[in-house]
Amino acid sequence: MTAYIIKRVLAVIPILIFVGVVTFSLVHIAPGDAANIMAGDYAGPDDVKLIRKELGLDKPVMQQFVEWVGRTIRGDLGSSIFSGISVIDLVRTRIGATLSLTITGGILAVLLGIPLGVIAAWKAGSFIDRFVQIWAAAGISIPGFWLGFIMIWAFSVNLRWFPVIGYVPPTESITDWIRHITLPTILLGINGSAIIVRMTRAALLEVFREDYIRTARSKGLAESAILFRHALRSGAIPIITVIGFLAAALITGTVVTETVFTIPGLGRLVAETVQTRDFPIVQSLLMLLATVYVFVNLIVDISYVVLDPRVRL
Amino acid sequence: MGRGKPHPNRQQLPHSPRLLEPLPEKPDTHDHTQQHNRTHMVSTLQSDSGHLLEVHDLQTHFTTSDGVVKAVDGVSFHLDQGEVLGLVGESGCGKSVSALSIMRLIPNPPGEIVEGKVIFEGQDLLKVSEAQMRQVRGSRISMIFQEPMTSLTPVLSIGRQLRESLELHLNMTRQQAEGRAVELLDMVGIPDAARRVTDYPHQLSGGQRQRVMIAIAMSCTPKLLIADEATTALDVTIQAQILELMKDLTQQFGTAVIIITHNLGVVARYADRVNVMYAGKIRETGRADEIYENPKHPYTVGLLSSVPRLDVPADQKLEPIRGDVPNLMDLPEGCTFRDRCDWAVDRCAEDDPPLEEVTPGHSAACWEKHRVRAHAKAAAK
Numbered sequence A: 001m002t003a004y005i006i007k008r009v010l011a012v013i014p015i016l017i018f019v020g021v022v023t024f025s026l027v028h029i030a031p032g033d034a035a036n037i038m039a040g041d042y043a044g045p046d047d048v049k050l051i052r053k054e055l056g057l058d059k060p061v062m063q064q065f066v067e068w069v070g071r072t073i074r075g076d077l078g079s080s081i082f083s084g085i086s087v088i089d090l091v092r093t094r095i096g097a098t099l100s101l102t103i104t105g106g107i108l109a110v111l112l113g114i115p116l117g118v119i120a121a122w123k124a125g126s127f128i129d130r131f132v133q134i135w136a137a138a139g140i141s142i143p144g145f146w147l148g149f150i151m152i153w154a155f156s157v158n159l160r161w162f163p164v165i166g167y168v169p170p171t172e173s174i175t176d177w178i179r180h181i182t183l184p185t186i187l188l189g190i191n192g193s194a195i196i197v198r199m200t201r202a203a204l205l206e207v208f209r210e211d212y213i214r215t216a217r218s219k220g221l222a223e224s225a226i227l228f229r230h231a232l233r234s235g236a237i238p239i240i241t242v243i244g245f246l247a248a249a250l251i252t253g254t255v256v257t258e259t260v261f262t263i264p265g266l267g268r269l270v271a272e273t274v275q276t277r278d279f280p281i282v283q284s285l286l287m288l289l290a291t292v293y294v295f296v297n298l299i300v301d302i303s304y305v306v307l308d309p310r311v312r313l
Numbered sequence B: 001m002g003r004g005k006p007h008p009n010r011q012q013l014p015h016s017p018r019l020l021e022p023l024p025e026k027p028d029t030h031d032h033t034q035q036h037n038r039t040h041m042v043s044t045l046q047s048d049s050g051h052l053l054e055v056h057d058l059q060t061h062f063t064t065s066d067g068v069v070k071a072v073d074g075v076s077f078h079l080d081q082g083e084v085l086g087l088v089g090e091s092g093c094g095k096s097v098s099a100l101s102i103m104r105l106i107p108n109p110p111g112e113i114v115e116g117k118v119i120f121e122g123q124d125l126l127k128v129s130e131a132q133m134r135q136v137r138g139s140r141i142s143m144i145f146q147e148p149m150t151s152l153t154p155v156l157s158i159g160r161q162l163r164e165s166l167e168l169h170l171n172m173t174r175q176q177a178e179g180r181a182v183e184l185l186d187m188v189g190i191p192d193a194a195r196r197v198t199d200y201p202h203q204l205s206g207g208q209r210q211r212v213m214i215a216i217a218m219s220c221t222p223k224l225l226i227a228d229e230a231t232t233a234l235d236v237t238i239q240a241q242i243l244e245l246m247k248d249l250t251q252q253f254g255t256a257v258i259i260i261t262h263n264l265g266v267v268a269r270y271a272d273r274v275n276v277m278y279a280g281k282i283r284e285t286g287r288a289d290e291i292y293e294n295p296k297h298p299y300t301v302g303l304l305s306s307v308p309r310l311d312v313p314a315d316q317k318l319e320p321i322r323g324d325v326p327n328l329m330d331l332p333e334g335c336t337f338r339d340r341c342d343w344a345v346d347r348c349a350e351d352d353p354p355l356e357e358v359t360p361g362h363s364a365a366c367w368e369k370h371r372v373r374a375h376a377k378a379a380a381k
């Protein structure tokens, strides 16, 4: 088991290298150039050249990459080319909002998704199952920004239950914090729960077809014992996989959600800086989010080993 | 060889030290509802006819998008206390569905028992509530399945899976059940049982897993054990060991057995009586030695010539039955075996032959049953 965990942890290194290469390439291959944007509409080619030189964009791409990797490893994530604020400071001021959203949204997604998925699988083909599946299909296919605007229009503008935009940290006022994050949390939670419902239902349906479930029935066990002791335990492994997917859904979800609800978090920071080609920030943020995602999946993988005696060697 | 003649009260084996005393019917319990049920069942232990199990005109259908499959189509048979009944036939002829129907474990949808009676200890199991049925499963009737690799829950220790039955049906405390689980593993010949009890199924070999399945099945001293191809997936030596173990334990506990297999050789060795099934119906039934020596249905003859026999020179080559099992959704008129039969006559195309007695206790469903001989084939025509 320890050997497996060590192997799995080491496997993170090539993954992160790959992610780094892709992140860097995307930012540098993408059309549009920070120097052009900085220089403004009336600048001549010489101005742009000067700015490129200042930003180091005139160096060969390979050299830029090596320098960036070197700085990143030393913990220097760079700073905004416009405001000069360091990425670390930006992240520090904005991570609170994003963590609030992803944690509450993630909890909501799990609390909704797993029970609904279990019920749908248990009563497969029934009215409840059909209802849950429609819910899941809607949660996955309805665009987040559209649903977000509908929610703002209905609950904030018309009913005035919630503020329209903004964010208040819980350290300032717990009630205001709750009022601000309720709608964004629901938006993130609906989308996340839809993914979990689908995975949970599929995983359990697979388990119900297993021979050992028939054995459990032949022993005279009650349906509840079969579900909780035999099926869910075996199903827990694929269901945990969902948490990995959920992490991805939440990370992408925050970009949309924070933009729609004008919440000053990391997601909105990504959206803004991509538009302005503030490449040091985009690079570092993408790298940061990808690293979080990779580590969530690392934890998921390790928990398999702990949960499944067949892998526990 | 076999256990000899059908004997409702088979003799108990002299106790070998490894084998345990059968458990009492049920230990003290505070569960009044269960107690009540059990009393009720004991009072009607046997039906008027004295059979442990009577199946009457059982019909189980599966409704699929392509049509209705009559997987079991009017099956009737009976079984006495302690008796061993073989159920043979090629795969797909309805053996498992018959067994699962008795246990009421047919997945619905798509399956449904549409007709029939399953009278066990005097009670029609098709009429009792699901809660009452759960008290029968694993306690009065237990079942062992074909796939030892997949029939145990992978994430629970074998001890846990054994304890589960003991705590449920015998109302044992956790401590009692833990002790008993070790004894049961020891009984089925798992070496070092006290240590192995915490093992997970994947840590055991196929044969050992099937031993665990037997331990679970026998843990509550059932009256009937259904072994559905329990040894088919194992290699030949292990197969023999498992069959011997089942025989020892069921004889010792006085448990009746339905042994399902497509191997007539296994049946000849272990069963008192045999039902031969084809396309959802019993086509021949009789004492095992009788069926083996003097088969009266061409299908049985075909099955016999497709397995090695002791009484036939070894150089005679084995002959599989030609053709395939017919599509149960679209069975031909007349005898369903017709397309594969060497004895077929014109009448076989029109009427389905009924199961009729050839000699007392031996019946076959074939128009030509009086012409059919074991070693003579169509040439005899």
Ligand SMILES: Nc1ncnc2c1ncn2[C@@H]1O[C@H](COP(=O)(O)OP(=O)(O)O)[C@@H](O)[C@H]1O
Binding pocket: B062, B064, B069, B071, B089, B090, B091, B092, B093, B094, B095, B096, B097, B098, B107, B110, B111, B328
């Ligand atoms: N779950 C199911 N759905 C549809 N058809 C089934 C199902 N289970 C069994 N059957 C049908 O019942 C027939 C008999 O199956 P079975 O009793 O398993 O055969 P066997 O004699 O090999 O045990 C098969 O031909 C199959 O078509």
Ligand code: SF4
Binding pocket: B297, B298, B299, B335, B336, B337, B338, B339, B341, B342, B343, B344, B345, B348, B353, B365, B366, B367, B368, B369
């Ligand atoms: S009834 Fe006819 S076709 Fe059917 S088994 Fe007998 S001889 Fe063959």
Ligand SMILES: [Mg+2]
Binding pocket: B092, B095, B096, B097, B228, B229
């Ligand atoms: Mg079968």
